Amino acid sequence: MTQPDPYAATDAALQARTGRSLAQWVDIARQSPAGGHMATVGWLKAEHGLGHGHANSVVHALNASAAVSQDGEALVEAMFAGARSGLRPVHEAIVAALASFGADVELAPKKGYVSFRRKKQFGLGQPSTGDRYDLGLALKGEAPAGRLEASGSWNAMVSHRVRLGRADEVDAELIGWLRAAYDRA
Numbered sequence: 001m002t003q004p005d006p007y008a009a010t011d012a013a014l015q016a017r018t019g020r021s022l023a024q025w026v027d028i029a030r031q032s033p034a035g036g037h038m039a040t041v042g043w044l045k046a047e048h049g050l051g052h053g054h055a056n057s058v059v060h061a062l063n064a065s066a067a068v069s070q071d072g073e074a075l076v077e078a079m080f081a082g083a084r085s086g087l088r089p090v091h092e093a094i095v096a097a098l099a100s101f102g103a104d105v106e107l108a109p110k111k112g113y114v115s116f117r118r119k120k121q122f123g124l125g126q127p128s129t130g131d132r133y134d135l136g137l138a139l140k141g142e143a144p145a146g147r148l149e150a151s152g153s154w155n156a157m158v159s160h161r162v163r164l165g166r167a168d169e170v171d172a173e174l175i176g177w178l179r180a181a182y183d184r185a
Helices: 008-018 022-030 037-048 052-068 072-079 082-099 172-184
Strands: 106-109 114-117 121-129 132-137 160-164
Touching (some): 008 022, 082 121, 082 132, 082 172
Antiparallel strands (some): 114 121, 121 132, 132 160
16 A cells, blocks of 8 residues: 655655755755754755745654654564564564455554554554564454553554463454454545
């Protein structure tokens, strides 16, 4: 599944106004001697004549490109390195279940977790400790029961959490909850 480019409008506006693409402006912003977001925005405005909105968008795109410059597999490898390596089979079992739902499932690795998306995020997986993998699910309105607990303060992006320690815990019950969250997305 491909996601729409969140910077398409900015790219078009920058090309029309300056003759340079957003990617070109991001390359320029990388050369900024200023440190930090607002300092780089100020530098783009002062040195290159960009308006505040365009300069701010360029720096946001710069930050986003730095985050995604690490490919997804590298982020997953880092997430399951060291003490958390024993939780990789739990994650792989969840990914295998997700793959059976359809081609529209998107895995979006971040620094500490993997977001599970369809039209919107419906869950996430996170190796929280050396022996616990937390599966977060967007199941608003479902009553917590048994292993399916309210997420509480653990993560505001999801309504429920299941704590896992072994791949065999990715059973029919858990896959049912995962499927229900997927169907709602």
